[in-house]
Amino acid sequence: MGGSVTDARILARTLADPARVAGLDADGWTALLTMARAEQLIGTLALRVDGLPMPGAVKAILADARAAAAHGRRAALWEAEMARRALAGLDCPVVLLKGTAFVAAGMAAGQGRSIGDLDILVPRASLDAVEAALLAAGWEWVKPDPYDDVYYRRWMHELPPLIHRERDRMIDVHHTILPLTARITPDAEALITDSVALENGLRTLSPTGMIIHAAAHLFADGDLAGGLRNLWDIRCLVDAFGTAGLAAAARHHGLHREVARSLRLVDAVFGDGIARGIDRLYVRRLTARDGWGRPIRPLTRFGFYIRSHGLRMPPAMLARHLWTKWRKA
Structure with a gap:
């Protein structure tokens, strides 16, 4: 199989069907592991293929990846708990997003997932109170530049990022899921209203909201860097919860095209579907x-x-933005 490897489809197909590793030669394993590490899917891969026959060296690498993922999970949940304590005195919902939400809710999408910053969603009207509470609890600004501060507060979907002075962990406080300058304006209030409470008082988006957010992040905001991990999130969420009500909810948020594309690409990248038209560029x-x-x-x-x-x-x-940033460089 090593000679047939041309791109990260070997990783996608192995995640979808772990038994495919039985046909891997040394080059195939090298490709699979390096792609998984580059796409931040090494922990997910390690859990998917656990227990299958593999070379001893590969087994050791994947054991380390599982241990690292378990540590990342504990660290993410601890950061969520620290944020919960810092914001406990406020009368506002705090919604976990992305990887931390998946592991906090015990979802398959969180199994082995690489988790970076803590992302939370709060009502826009509560931003000042949330900001003050986090600063009082030890978080500090990452971007001291006045232009960046104004840019985030006026145009972005989140506060400027904060980092805790002792734990060196970042938190991104969102008030919606896309920049205010974007062409699409999701209904953040509805996302929060439909969110699901956890036992500790924190919340997660509803399963439908999670899929919509993942599709928005993947196709309506960034450049698809790390996109294979995000598409795998969507695949796991759809497998776990289905798509009932998804189309109507996506249309409500103005993200029906992005959600529809995400479902087509899940099928094309992880299943037997064939990408057509512009979808082929996304797969590429x-x-x-x-x-x-x-x-x-x-x-x-x-x-x-x-x-x-x-x-x-x-x-x-x-x-104007690029000119300003260039002048400051």
Whole structure:
């Protein structure tokens, strides 16, 4: 199989069907492991193939990956608890997002998942109180530049990022799921209203809300860097909860095209579906890794990078923003 490896589809297909590792030679294992590490899916892969026959060296690498994922899970849950304690005195819902939400709710999407910053969603009207409580509890600003501060507060979907002075862990406080300058304006109030309470008082988005958020993050905001992990999240969520009511909810948030594309690409990348039309470009970008895990297809990647800026803000505003950042560089 090593000679047939051309892109990260080997990783996607193995995640979907772990038994495929039985046919891997040394080159195939190298490709699989390096791609998984590059796409931050090594912990997920390690759990998916656990117990299957594999070379001893690979078994050791994946055992380390499982241990690292377990540590990351504990750290993420602890950060969520620290945020809960800091915000406990406020009369506002605190909704966990992304990987921390998956592990806090015990979802399959959280199994082995790489988790970075703590992301939370709160009502926009509560931002000042949430900010003050976090600062009082030891979080500090990451971006002291006045322009960045104004930019985040005026145009972004979150406060400027904060980092805890002792634990060195970051928190992103969202008040919606897309920048205010984006062409699409999701109903953040509805996402919070429909959220699900956990035993400790924190909340997660509803399963439908999680899929919509993942699709928004993947297709209506960024450049698809790390997109294979996000698409795997969607695949796990759909497998666990289905799609009943998803189309109507996505249309309510203005994200019906993004959600529909996410479902097609889940089928094309992890299943037996065939990408057609422009979806083929998305697959080309999502799987842009070579047999050593290195990024490939630079023109495709650059095209999606340019697209991401166009999604975030109108051209004139983008030009002013880039000019300001260039002058400060």
